[in-house]
Amino acid sequence: MQWTYEMDQCLSKVLAEQDKLGNKSKSDNKLRPAAYAVAVSALNKRFQLDLTKDHIRNRLKTWKKQYEILKGLLHHGDFEWDKTQTMVRANGSAWNRYIKRNPDARSFRGRIIRN
Structure with a gap:
């Protein structure tokens, strides 16, 4: 489901x-x-x-798992919350480095987060 x-x-x-x-x-x-x-x-x-x-x-x-992933992203210096787009923002190389160490974060790259 x-x-x-x-x-x-x-x-x-x-x-x-x-x-x-x-x-x-x-x-x-x-x-x-x-x-x-x-x-x-x-x-x-x-x-x-x-x-x-x-x-x-x-x-x-x-x-809970998604919250922990988002919290980790937003506590990392290369990432920020885009209030207008409602998504986590960073440059491509920062995403690549972070995802290499934290593969579960991949799903948040370019993802609009509602509420």
């Missing part, structure tokens, strides 16, 4: 609402089972899918 931007937006909105409702543990910052259930139900209903709690967990792991 391929996640879409719209699915990510829906999941993000539902999880933010669940956090506000207290369905996230304060001690370990983990979602409570009720939050997963609401997220699964909302996504399945809106997009006519058959997702499970594991799909949500895996998507959250992907988000």
Whole structure:
């Protein structure tokens, strides 16, 4: 299954609402089972899918990995955030050097990042 931007937006909105409702543990910052259930139900209903709690967990792991990659890029001196284009910018040689050491960053080269 391929996640879409719209699915990510829906999941993000539902999880933010669940956090506000207290369905996230304060001690370990983990979602409570009720939050997963609401997220699964909302996504399945809106997009006519058959997702499970594991799909949500895996998507959250992907988000965390992407966040760490972006954080690494933006803490590197050769890279900057382009607010207008909503993407990470650097010259070609900087990208080549960075990707050689950090292959997972390749997907962010020239990629527009929405929210």
